[in-house]
Amino acid sequence: MHRLADIDLAVAIAREIGGRQQADGDAGREQLSIPCAVVRDLSRIFPLHFLHGLKGQSIAARRHGIPLFAVALVGFRIPWAAVDAFDESGRDPVAFNRQRMIGVCDVGPPTPGFDFGPPAARALWGALSILQEGTRTHCLSDDALAVGIYSCLIRQGGFVLELRSVYKHFSGIPAVDDVSFSARAGEVTGYLGPNGSGKSTTMKMITGLIEMTAGHILFQGKPIQDDLIAYKRRMGYVPEEPYLYNHLSGVEYLTMVAQLRDLPQKQSSQCIDGLLRLLSLYDDRHASISGYSKGMRQKVLIAAALLHNPELILLDEPFSGLDVGSALVLRSLIQELAARGKVVLFSSHELDTVERVCSRVVILHKGKIVADDSIERLRFLMELPTLEAIFSQLAVEQDTVSMARQIADLIHA
């Protein structure tokens, strides 16, 4: 049963979305207003299916001037149905997945007895239900609705970070080749790939440290280059290698970062002390970083990245060098940060951790995206039990056992 307040909100949203069907694209999009918490709650409740995007060269999206768009999948068995349909048409779901045409819209009724949790989720669900009834359709592939929801998500923090056809060439050699994906608030997006696949290059482009050869990187719907300084204020980055100034102590480094970020002195020094205590660095805070272990350096980087409470957190191999205890803390921290509405883009080679932490993964191979989906769906699509198996199939070309044997033979010779 919907509560009255939820129904009111649902009706309001339905009106907004319905209004979008008649209004011109941009003007209608501006009127759409759903509290940020709605989207965040939704993405937490429906991490696998709801809000899952259909990406591709959609005619509808092009008509509305949005090259990448999302269609809400409201039913819970939809992906299965979609894949079955493709199977029937003779298409290989894995190959299809590689083309990044992952989802198809269809609408079924909600699972009986499903607890929708927070009111916001119920409200949006209600809105969509009303809309369905109103249009007497079981298909939500309506262009206007898709664009409406997409724009709502963009504006309210749903798709916060978006890469559109990003390229990076080094001396003509492509390192990143037509990479497009999005990362949403409240979600941990895993960014995987073998060594040299272009992960760190992508990360550096997202931070603004290196320029892309072509493409667009958007944050909250705006190209990051439009106001790079404002963007940097909202972003925290843990780089792949723990490069720090060795002649400074841990506390000196963090204080310098706080000063460079223009954080209030009192507040930042309290925050630094707190972070150093929680990360077990407090006793060595005045020691030179040159003496720090790799794990301690990694903790300094993590503290520096979180010091200013960023909205976007880019983690490039954050578990490198951390001991088991610290790694467990970091894993929980990443989930907690996502739960608090941060956008977390997380690159790692530790697939077990990725499987536990990430709600979605983007797999890169030779600079190109070969998969972009939830882990559960990838498992289902590829009929493989673990992320490791999926990763091996998509991104590892060598016969690892044979290669190991060759190495052993070589040193024996």
Add this chain to the structure above:
Amino acid sequence: MRKLVELLPLQVRILYRQFLLRVVDLEALSIQADIPRFLGQFASVLVFISLVGAIGLLTSETATATPEGYLSFVWRGEQALISGMMLVVGLIAVISWDSTFPDRRDVMVLSPLPVAAHTILLAKVAASSALLGLAVLTLNFATGLAWPLLIGSHHGSIWGFFQSFAAYWFAMIAASIFVYGSVLTVQGFTALLLPRRIFLRSSAILQIVAFGLVLGVYFLQPSITTPAAMAVPENQWVLAWSPSFWFFGLFNQLNGSLPVALGWLARRGWIALGVVISGATASLLLCYLRTMKKTVEEPDLVPGARGWHWTPRVGNALQTAIVLFSLRSLTRSRQHRVVFAFYLAGVLGFALSSLRTALSTTAQRPLSADFLIATFMMMTLAVAGLRMVFSLPISLTANWIWRLTQLRPPEKYVAATRRSLVLLAVIPVWFISAMLSLSFRPLHAIAAHLVVLAVVGWIFIELSLIGLYKVPFTCSYLPGKVHVQVMLWVFLFLLLILAMSTAELEMPSLNDAGRYMCLIAILGTGALGVLAFNRHRAKSAVLYFEELPPDVITTLGLVAVRPSISKINMDNSHERRDLL
């Protein structure tokens, strides 16, 4: 030298080359990691100094007509040559600080390999000796021949020349070994006696102390050039405790020209040499036998000093960050300390010379042009040295944090760099100058000069900031761009002329209010002009972290009609494919 090196075992030769690279500290000197080239440049500078010295000695002999005059001339020359040699070797010892002892990197890299400790020791000693040998040889290249010729000719026989020649070179080598060995002994026993974590912390302090000591002794010790002056009771303390006089005695003893009354000086020289050689050998052996294992066992993580850690605010957050970063880089990085020490040596030299003059008399003197020149030189050397050191990166890989946190326009960074120069160069030099000027009178002239000095410092800062759109210690530099050895002499020559001209202009104006105001107005206008120019340029500047080499390919611009790839709407995949 190459043939000598080839006599060493293969492992020693390989390690010798690696260690020589680190003794020289190529990165700090920017010479494209080319050891022979660097050593060639280093040798040529010392040869040049030696040639100038030899010419000076040979041409000044004519002024020594009387036996007393001749003796005074010879003793002054010998003392200058020996103390000069000790200064150069002392500075080399400071520059190559810690390089003869195994550090943690050596131990961690070489211990797992089948390399014996004595092989590492031999390679280290060979590398240090190569540099030291080169310095001794080249610095005495001309004087080592001219001086024995000069004094040998008074013996009237060829034997006299050979005796002087042998005495000269032995005394020079002994003095060099004494200085270098003293540094090794102190370092070695400090490493042995102190816990490693405390040693790591105290080593940098010891280096600074050694630097000050070497310069202080050179500039403060008097020249005692007559037997009568040697016998004066007030000079006995200096003679007894200043090593250059011991080796002066040693040289004259070997040359057969030492008065019997001064035999104790030569004895001190021999004893000192013996003690230092034994001490250095023992400390080196003990370090390699004992400390190498200790180095692996003991962590390098030095706990921070307990107590108060004060972080002063020196402006806004960015200015504080950059000033403190600069100060810490300067004081904690060996490379930067060494390069800055080169300029600081000049500053301290002028300061100590002024101090020596001030100490030599109790009476208050009128302000002299020499003092004005000395203060100008100190100021400009300090600013130029700091500006030079700012250009040397401390860790290029760690610079990403500056790029990531670049939240303010470039002019704010330039302002912060300006503040660093003011706080780390101008204010300390100004303060030292003020202290040194206390022995002069009248006070109003001193105050007036200190104002001029401050404005001159400001002008130099603004001049050094032209085109400097980078954070200190962060930007890479093009190897080979900074030809220190050539540029330095040109710079010093021009600087001296400039300082003399400024002093000449200033001196009469100190007692003439009208002229003084005019001078201040001109200097102030100049400073404001450069400041305005810098501020204007900084507004449109882009902060850079990497110096790029100039294009070697001339672009004809014939492809300008084609739009750049980044400007094209990449949504159109067909167009993109065509372009790529």
